[in-house]
Amino acid sequence: MSYQECINCHEKYGIDEIVYFCKKCGDILEIKINMEKIVETVKNKNYMKTTLSVWRYREFMPIHETTNVVTLNEGGTGLHRSERLGEALGLTDLWIKNEGENPTGSFKDRGMTVGVTKAVELGARHVICASTGNTSASLAAYAARAGIRCTVLIPSGKIAYGKLSQAMIHGAKVLQVRGNFDESLEFVLKLAEKHRSIYLLNSINPFRIEGQKSLGYEICEQLEHNAPDRLIVPVGNAGNISAIWKGFSEFYKLGLITKLPKMTGIQAVGSAPIAKAIKSHSNKIVPVAEPETVATAIRIGAPVSWKKAINAVNESHGTAETVTDEEILDTQKLLAQVEGIFVEPASASSIAGLKKLVRNGVINKNERIVCVTTGHGLKDPDTAVKMCEKPIEVDAEMSAIENALGIKSK
Ligand code: AN7
Numbered sequence: 001m002s003y004q005e006c007i008n009c010h011e012k013y014g015i016d017e018i019v020y021f022c023k024k025c026g027d028i029l030e031i032k033i034n035m036e037k038i039v040e041t042v043k044n045k046n047y048m049k050t051t052l053s054v055w056r057y058r059e060f061m062p063i064h065e066t067t068n069v070v071t072l073n074e075g076g077t078g079l080h081r082s083e084r085l086g087e088a089l090g091l092t093d094l095w096i097k098n099e100g101e102n103p104t105g106s107f108k109d110r111g112m113t114v115g116v117t118k119a120v121e122l123g124a125r126h127v128i129c130a131s132t133g134n135t136s137a138s139l140a141a142y143a144a145r146a147g148i149r150c151t152v153l154i155p156s157g158k159i160a161y162g163k164l165s166q167a168m169i170h171g172a173k174v175l176q177v178r179g180n181f182d183e184s185l186e187f188v189l190k191l192a193e194k195h196r197s198i199y200l201l202n203s204i205n206p207f208r209i210e211g212q213k214s215l216g217y218e219i220c221e222q223l224e225h226n227a228p229d230r231l232i233v234p235v236g237n238a239g240n241i242s243a244i245w246k247g248f249s250e251f252y253k254l255g256l257i258t259k260l261p262k263m264t265g266i267q268a269v270g271s272a273p274i275a276k277a278i279k280s281h282s283n284k285i286v287p288v289a290e291p292e293t294v295a296t297a298i299r300i301g302a303p304v305s306w307k308k309a310i311n312a313v314n315e316s317h318g319t320a321e322t323v324t325d326e327e328i329l330d331t332q333k334l335l336a337q338v339e340g341i342f343v344e345p346a347s348a349s350s351i352a353g354l355k356k357l358v359r360n361g362v363i364n365k366n367e368r369i370v371c372v373t374t375g376h377g378l379k380d381p382d383t384a385v386k387m388c389e390k391p392i393e394v395d396a397e398m399s400a401i402e403n404a405l406g407i408k409s410k
Contacts, residue, residue, distance in 0.1 A: 001015065001034055002015050002031060002032060002033045002034045002062040003015055003031075003032055004017065004019065004029045004030070004031055004032075004206060005029060005030060005031075005032050006022035006024065006025060006027050006028075006029055007027055007028055007029065007030055007307060007308065008022065008025050008027035008307075009022060009024050009025040009027065011023070011024045011025070013029065015031075015062050016121075016122065018122060018196065018199070020189065020192060020193070020200055020204055020205065021204075027307070028204055028206075028304065028305065028307070028308070029206050030206050030209065030246070030308070031062050031206045031207065031209070031210050033060060033061075033062060033210075033250070035253065035254070037059060038059055038060055038250075038254065039254065041059040041060075042254055042256065047059060051076060052075065052076040052218055052221065052222070053073065053074065053075040053076040053214075054071075054074050054075035054110050054113055054114065054211055054214045055069060055071060055075075055113070056075075056214075057214050057217055060210075060213075060214075060217070060250070061114055061210055061211070062118075062207065062210055063114065063117055063118060063121065064121060067117060067120075067121045068117075068120075069113065069117045070113060070116045070117045070120060070142055070145050070146045071113050071117075071145075072103035072104075072109065072113070072141065072142070072145060073103060074102050074103055074109040074110050074112075074113045074211075075102070075109075075110055075214050075215075075218060076218070077097060077098055077099055077100075077101040077102060077218070078097075078098050078101055079095050079096070079097050079098075079218075079219060079222040079223070079370070080095060080096045080097075080098060080339065080341065081094075081095055082094045082095060082096050082339050084338040084339060085334070085335060085338050085339050085351070088334065088338060089354065089355055089358055090358060090365050091358065091363075091365055091366075091367070091369065092365060092366050093366065093367065093368040093369065094354075094369050094371070095223075095228070095368070095369065095370045095371070096335075096339065096341060096351075096370070096371050096372075096373055097215065097218075097219055097222075097370055097371070097372045097373070098341055098343070098373050099215070099347075099372060099373060099374050099375065100341075100342075100343055100344075100347070100373060100374075100375055100376030100377065101376075103141065104134075104137050104138045104141045104166060105134075105137070105162075105166075105375060105376035105378065105379055106134040106137070106138060106374055106375040106376065106379070107212060107215060107240060107372070107374050107375070108134045108135050108137070108138035108139075109138050109141075109142075110211040110212045110214055110215060111138075111203065111207075111208030111209065111210075111211040111212040111239070111243070112135075112138040112139055112141075112142040112201065112208065112211070113142060113211055114207050114208065114210050114211030115139075115142075115201045115205055115207045115208040115211060116139070116142035116143060116145070116146050116148075116201070118207040119146070119148070119199045119201065120146050120148065122199065124148065124197070124198075124199035125148050125149060125197070126148065126149040126150075126151070126197060126198050126199065127139060127143050127148060127149070127150050127151075127198070127199045127200075127201050128150070128151045128152070128153075128188050128191060128192060128198050128199070128200055128201065129152055129153070129188060129200070129201045129202050130152070130153040130154070130177075130181060130184035130185040130187065130188045130202060131152055131153070131154055131159075131163075131167075131181070131184075131202075132154070132155065132158075132159060132181050132236065132296055132297050132298070132299055132300065133154065133159040133160050133163030133164070133296065133297055133379065134163055134297055134374075134375055134379070135152075135201075135202065135203075136152035136154055136159075136163065136166075136167040136172065136174070137162075137163045137166035137167050137170075137379075139152060139172070139201055140152060140166060140167040140168075140170035140171065140172035141166065141170050143170070143172065144170040144171055149173075150170070150171070150172040150173065151172065151173045151175065151198075152167050152172050152173070152174055152175070153175045153177050153184040153185075153187060153188055154167070154174065154175070154176055154177065154181075154184065155176070155177060155179060155180045155181050155183075155184055155299075156176040156177060156178050156179070157176070158180070158296055158299065159296055160296055160297075160344065160379050160380035160382070160383070161380070161381070161382060162376075162378055162379040162380060162381065163379050163380075180290070180291065180299070180301070181291075181299060181300050181301075182287070182291075182300065182301050182302045185202060185237075185302075185304065188200060188202065189202075189204070202237070202304065203237055203238075203239025203240075203243075203304065203305060204239075204304050204305070208239065208243075209239055209242060209243040209246065210243075211243075212239065212240055212243030212244070212247075213243045213244065213246040213247035213250065214247060215240070215243065215244050215247060215372065216231075216243070216244040216245070216246070216247020216248040216250075216251065217247045217250075217251055219231070219370055220248070220251050220256065220257050223368075223370075225256060225257060226257060226258075226259075226368075227248055227251075227252075227257045227259055227260055227261045228261045228367075228368045228369060228370040229261060229262065229367040229368045229369065230261050230262045230264055230318070230363065230367050230368070230369045230370070231244060231248070231261040231262070231263055231264065231318075231369075231370050231372070232264045232265075232266060232350045232351075232353060232354050232369060232370070232371045232372065233263075233264070233265060233266070233350055233371075233372040233374070234265075234266050234267070234295070234297075234298055234346050234347060234349045234350050234353075234372075234374055235265040235266060235267050235274055235275070235298065235303070235309060235320070236267075236271075236297060236298035236299075236300040236303065236346070237300050237303045237304050237305060238265075238274060238303040238304070238305035238306055238308060238309035239304075239305050240372075240374065241263060241265050241308075241309045241312055241313075242305050242308035242309055242311075242312055244263070244312075244372070245263050245308075245311075245312035245315075245316065248260055248261060248316075260316055261316060261318075261370070262316050262317055262318040262319070263312045263313050263316040263318035264313070264318045264319050264320065264321070264353070264357070265278070265309060265312075265313060265318070265320040265321075266320070266321055266322070266323060266349045266350050266352070266353030266354075267298065267320070267321075267322050267323075267349070268293030268294075268295050268298055268299070268322065268323060268324075268325065268328065268346075268349060269293070269322045269323065269324050269325075270288070270291055270292035270293045270299075270325075271288055271291035271292065271293050271298055271299050271300055271301060272288070272322045273285040273286060273287055273288050273301065273302070273303060273306065274303055274306050274309050274310065274320060275320035275321060275322045276322070277306070277310060278310060278313055278314075278319065278320035279320060279321075279322075283310055283314075285303070285306045285310075287301050287302035288301035288302075289301060293325055293328075294325040294328060294329060294345050294383060295325070295328055295344075295345040295346035295348075295349055296345075296346070296380070297344060297345075297346035297347075297374070297375060297379075298346045298349065319357070319362060321353040321356055321357055321362075322353075323349050323352040323353050323356060325345075327352040327355070327356070328345050328346075328348050328349050328352050329345060329348070329383070329387055330352070331348045331349075331351045331352040331355060332344075332345055332347075332348035332377070332384070332387075333387060333388070334351075335348060335351055335373070336377065336384075341373065342376065342377030342378070342384070343373040343374075343375065343376065343377050344374075344375040344376060344377055344379045344380045344383075345380065345383055346374060346375060347372075347373035347374045347375050348373070350371045350372055350373065350374075351371050351373070354369065354371055392404050
C-alpha cells in the first residue's frame, strides 16, 4: 500500500486521510508509493504502449484503481533540442522541456489532474488554493472539469493578466488579498484546517507533487531512458524541484535509469531564500518579508517546500543561483528569438541561471542539460510587449509599407 509520511519524523498517515501537516511535529508530508506494485507494472511494460502523459503513469500515482480521473490531457510536453541557444551560450547538448504546452499553459496541470482527482475521490466539493497565478488558473480549470466549487486567493494587483483571466473564466471565486502570496497562503492553510470540507490544493498537498513527478519520468523516456547530467528549474514555493527529483529518484530505484541529474534551482534575486541558503551551505532558509521580482510567478518569500528543495539539491550534488530581473527579461527575449519558444519571465529564469552558471565556470560545456520552462509566454503579454520594439503604424498604402520595410518601390 502507498501511504503519506512526514519528511521529518516519518510518522505515517493513510492515503485517504486528509492531513496537510504532520500531527506530531508539524512538518510537511510526502507520498511513499507502493514500489512492489510498480515493479510489476514496469516488468510487463504495458504502460509504455500509451502516449507520453501524466496518466501513462497511473500505476505510479496514489489513486485507487476504480477512480475516474479528472483530465484535460496533461503532460507529454516537448523536449526540444536547442542547438541555436546552446551555441549562443557555448553549450553542446542543451534541451528545453517546455511545460507551457500543458492544457492551461503551465506545469501545474500535472499536479492538478492528480490533486483534483484525489479531491473528488475523497468526496470534496470545494477546493481552494493561494497562488501567484498559474496554480489558480490550473485549479480553476480542473475544478470546472470536475464540476466542483473553486476558490482562489491571489495577491492584489501582482499577478499576470492571462492567469487572472483563466481563473475568472473558469468560474472560480477570485479573492484578491491586499497582501502578498505568502500571506494569502497562510489564510488558505488556516481556512482548510478550520473548515474541513474545503480541500487544499497548494503544493503542500503531496498528491500534487505526485502528478508533477511525471515531469522527471518523461524527460528520462524522451532521452531514451537516460537522465540528463543536469536539470535546471525555476524555484518559487519549491514544489516542482522536489517533485522532479522524486520522479528521477523513483526511476533510478526502479532501475529505469542508471544515474541521477544534478538538480539546479534558480530564483530571482529579490525572492531567493532557497538559493541563498544553498549558496551559503546552510540547511535553513531565512524567509524574505517583501519579495520582489518582475517574474511574479516566483515572487515568494517563504517557500513551503524549502526542506525538500534543499534535500534535492544536496542529494544530487546540484546547486542554486540567483538572477536579476534584467537577466530574466533579456533571456526571455533571446529564447523566443533563437528557438521560437515563448515563455513567461519566471520560466526564463532557468535559462538566465544557466547562462550565469556557464559564465562562472560551474557548468561544463559538454554537459547534457535540460532546462524546464514552466509557463507559457501568453500568460503575461504585458511584460513581453513592454520589452519589444513597438509595431510601426503605416498608412494603408503600398508605398508606405515598402518605405517602412526599407525596400524601393518599383
Ligand atoms: C511559471 O501559481 O506558486 O517552485 O501559485 O508559475 O513549484 O512553486 C507558481 C509557481 C515556476 C515555481 N514557474 O514553481 C503559483 C505558483 C512558474 C510558476 C514556478 C511557478 P514552484
